[in-house]
Amino acid sequence: MKILQAIIRNYLETGEPVGSRTISKYTDLNLSSATIRNEMADLEEMGYILQPHTSAGRIPSDAGYRLYVDLMMAEKEREVEEMKEVLLEKEDRLDNLLKQTAKLLAVNTNYATMISAPSLYHNKLKFLQLSRVEKNQLLAVIVIEGNVIKNTILDVDEVLTDETLLKLNILLNTHLNGMAVEEINLPLITALKRQAGIHSEIISEVIDAVAEAIKADDNLEIYTSGANNIFKYPELADHQRASELINTFEEKKELTELVKETLAEENQTGIQVYIGKESPLENMDDCSIVTATYELGEGMKGTIGIIGPKRMDYDKVVDNLKNVMRQLDAVYRKD
Amino acid sequence: MKILQAIIRNYLETGEPVGSRTISKYTDLNLSSATIRNEMADLEEMGYILQPHTSAGRIPSDAGYRLYVDLMMAEKEREVEEMKEVLLEKEDRLDNLLKQTAKLLAVNTNYATMISAPSLYHNKLKFLQLSRVEKNQLLAVIVIEGNVIKNTILDVDEVLTDETLLKLNILLNTHLNGMAVEEINLPLITALKRQAGIHSEIISEVIDAVAEAIKADDNLEIYTSGANNIFKYPELADHQRASELINTFEEKKELTELVKETLAEENQTGIQVYIGKESPLENMDDCSIVTATYELGEGMKGTIGIIGPKRMDYDKVVDNLKNVMRQLDAVYRKD
DNA sequence: TGTTAGCACTCAAAAGAAGAGAGTGCTAAT
DNA sequence: ATTAGCACTCTCTTCTTTTGAGTGCTAACA
Numbered sequence: 001m002k003i004l005q006a007i008i009r010n011y012l013e014t015g016e017p018v019g020s021r022t023i024s025k026y027t028d029l030n031l032s033s034a035t036i037r038n039e040m041a042d043l044e045e046m047g048y049i050l051q052p053h054t055s056a057g058r059i060p061s062d063a064g065y066r067l068y069v070d071l072m073m074a075e076k077e078r079e080v081e082e083m084k085e086v087l088l089e090k091e092d093r094l095d096n097l098l099k100q101t102a103k104l105l106a107v108n109t110n111y112a113t114m115i116s117a118p119s120l121y122h123n124k125l126k127f128l129q130l131s132r133v134e135k136n137q138l139l140a141v142i143v144i145e146g147n148v149i150k151n152t153i154l155d156v157d158e159v160l161t162d163e164t165l166l167k168l169n170i171l172l173n174t175h176l177n178g179m180a181v182e183e184i185n186l187p188l189i190t191a192l193k194r195q196a197g198i199h200s201e202i203i204s205e206v207i208d209a210v211a212e213a214i215k216a217d218d219n220l221e222i223y224t225s226g227a228n229n230i231f232k233y234p235e236l237a238d239h240q241r242a243s244e245l246i247n248t249f250e251e252k253k254e255l256t257e258l259v260k261e262t263l264a265e266e267n268q269t270g271i272q273v274y275i276g277k278e279s280p281l282e283n284m285d286d287c288s289i290v291t292a293t294y295e296l297g298e299g300m301k302g303t304i305g306i307i308g309p310k311r312m313d314y315d316k317v318v319d320n321l322k323n324v325m326r327q328l329d330a331v332y333r334k335d
Numbered sequence: 336m337k338i339l340q341a342i343i344r345n346y347l348e349t350g351e352p353v354g355s356r357t358i359s360k361y362t363d364l365n366l367s368s369a370t371i372r373n374e375m376a377d378l379e380e381m382g383y384i385l386q387p388h389t390s391a392g393r394i395p396s397d398a399g400y401r402l403y404v405d406l407m408m409a410e411k412e413r414e415v416e417e418m419k420e421v422l423l424e425k426e427d428r429l430d431n432l433l434k435q436t437a438k439l440l441a442v443n444t445n446y447a448t449m450i451s452a453p454s455l456y457h458n459k460l461k462f463l464q465l466s467r468v469e470k471n472q473l474l475a476v477i478v479i480e481g482n483v484i485k486n487t488i489l490d491v492d493e494v495l496t497d498e499t500l501l502k503l504n505i506l507l508n509t510h511l512n513g514m515a516v517e518e519i520n521l522p523l524i525t526a527l528k529r530q531a532g533i534h535s536e537i538i539s540e541v542i543d544a545v546a547e548a549i550k551a552d553d554n555l556e557i558y559t560s561g562a563n564n565i566f567k568y569p570e571l572a573d574h575q576r577a578s579e580l581i582n583t584f585e586e587k588k589e590l591t592e593l594v595k596e597t598l599a600e601e602n603q604t605g606i607q608v609y610i611g612k613e614s615p616l617e618n619m620d621d622c623s624i625v626t627a628t629y630e631l632g633e634g635m636k637g638t639i640g641i642i643g644p645k646r647m648d649y650d651k652v653v654d655n656l657k658n659v660m661r662q663l664d665a666v667y668r669k670d
Numbered sequence: 671t672g673t674t675a676g677c678a679c680t681c682a683a684a685a686g687a688a689g690a691g692a693g694t695g696c697t698a699a700t
Numbered sequence: 701a702t703t704a705g706c707a708c709t710c711t712c713t714t715c716t717t718t719t720g721a722g723t724g725c726t727a728a729c730a
Binding site: 031032033034035038052053054055056 | 701702703704705708709710711
């Protein structure tokens with residue numbers, strides 16, 4: 001077991017297959033290379049390590065990494081964490097805070113990072129207002145708990161009087177204010193439309209637009225950083241792979257899959273590790289992904305992901321993630 | 336001259352140094368390779384082509400490309416343009432329209448693209464409203480010509496009465512509505528503050544925030560697409576270069592330089608070509624950049640850039656750009 | 671005078687050959 | 701159980717050879 005750890009540790013650092021002699025010399029096990037070789041043969045039979053070719057050293061298999069990671073996570077559980085503060089500065093806008101977070105993590109870990117904007121489903125509408133901008137254009141402003149602001153411009157067919165507009169505003173506010181985003185569903189909308197009477201057409205348009213505005217963004221707001229870090233790891237940097245990875249980061253569409261998967265699968269710490277093929281993303285067989293679910297205030301959950309080679313420094317990554325999660329929380333409370 | 340064109344055309348396609356035999360066989364000039372060789376020697380002396388090594392074919396020098404591009408642009412001037420429509424769909428939000436544009440160009444040209452959000456300096460404020468969201472939080476919504484919407488949340492110290500808020504709104508609207516963004520400068524702000532009387536503190540905060548909101552974004556809103564296209568061109572795809580390029584696209588900071596440069600340097604068509612070292616960007620010695628200045632409505636100017644290898648298909652790129660510019664204009668008018 | 675055939679020459683890139691060395695598995699001894 | 705010793709394997713590096721596309725120059729030709 002110690003030997004497996006030693007092999008993996010060494011491989012994490014160097015990225016080169018590691019031989020029996022190296023282990024024998026650079027650990028405090030005081031075993032000769034021959035002994036190590038015997039053990040290695042066993043470990044290989046058990047499927048934890050493998051040989052790229054007969055006369056090369058060993059590298060960890062996915063199963064080997066898995067064992068190692070599980071072990072480490074268990075240790076972390078007990079460990080009292082103490083870390084130098086990595087600093088997130090206060091930001092008045094959520095998107096900037098998230099961008100900053102992604103970048104910070106990328107710089108500190110040397111891996112590629114992503115962060116999804118928190119889901120707003122459980123959040124309540126705090127403020128809602130329709131204003132006329134042009135004769136037949138309305139501006140709808142919606143503020144959601146956490147000071148997330150959404151706007152839409154609506155084109156309306158008929159010209160609205162000031163009075164009508166006022167009525168509409170009152171109607172909308174009475175019914176929607178304080179309501180959670182997830183509660184704005186079809187029955188509610190239908191009910192509202194009925195109450196609107198002559199203005200039902202407008203109401204219909206408005207509400208649909210509001211629902212749209214909230215949900216549309218919710219799918220896709222993902223910020224990434226440090227994509228070019230992949231070039232630091234030869235095993236990811238060949239054209240084929242690099243191109244695919246860069247594309248995934250640019251498109252971001254696939255990353256939403258990762259977000260969904262992560263949010264679905266709850267565990268105690270909120271941190272999950274996907275090694276190689278375990279990953280929910282395509283073309284990531286040679287990568288590992290560490291994800292964390294962060295929470296801002298009540299129920300605003302989002303996902304942070306760190307993507308690097310399988311031989312990433314899991315220990316450091318997990319520490320960084322935990323640290324950032326704590327800070328995100330702190331910064332948010334200050335706002 | 337015909338020979339230079341032939342050499343460049345061939346090199347654009349293949350990316351390989353081109354020899355005399357190739358030219359002699361695959362053009363309708365009906366000249367033997369020996370003749371071509373003589374001409375080539377002359378062209379080399381004039382500095383339009385060069386030899387990677389003695390026993391290789393020739394590749395165009397920057398000067399060669401320049402000559403070729405100038406020639407082509409002059410021809411384009413006269414040419415009646417006729418192109419299949421590349422379709423931009425109507426989008427109610429400007430940012431989505433721009434993202435779509437970038438992506439479309441990237442897919443059609445197979446190069447990396449960027450597009451900057453139009454500058455709003457000459458645009459007028461169309462709508463401005465302060466609302467109370469919490470006891471001591473104000474929401475400022477600003478709509479600018481072209482339906483660009485900005486919001487800021489302001490923390491205020493004292494709690495404002497409804498009446499004060501109303502007054503503030505009136506004051507702000509009377510003075511700022513219809514004003515161009517560039518006109519909101521220090522003297523104006525000072526004048527306003529004076530008029531505000533007891534509320535001068537708030538006014539001060541509000542106006543500063545408004546100015547901030549408008550200008551802050553103005554610097555940096557750049558959308559990119561197709562960064563991974565660079566892997567399609569071996570001369571750009573080695574680790575060093577690729578990493579730098581990808582970084583430039585991700586950071587976007589440097590790209591603002593390009594935008595400024597382009598907007599400053601006016602020419603008739605609005606299209607500019609930077610070859611190799613001519614580029615205003617660092618680390619782009621092996622790239623060419625074609626930029627265009629687009630205009631949405633009155634004075635909302637922005638920049639589109641296409642970045643590829645020096646042997647990019649300038650012809651196709653220019654056509655695509657012109658086409659997209661025309662469509663951007665059309666789509667915008669529809670809005 | 672412009673064009674072309676012919677030929678010797680150059681040089682990068684591909685192919686082949688040789689050697690080094692890191693690492694292994696197995697056996698026999700401690 | 702552990703280890704020293706040894707033959708064996710196979711990649712990687714280095715060096716050499718071969719190949720071939722392309723050149724420049726000269727001499728002949730229209």
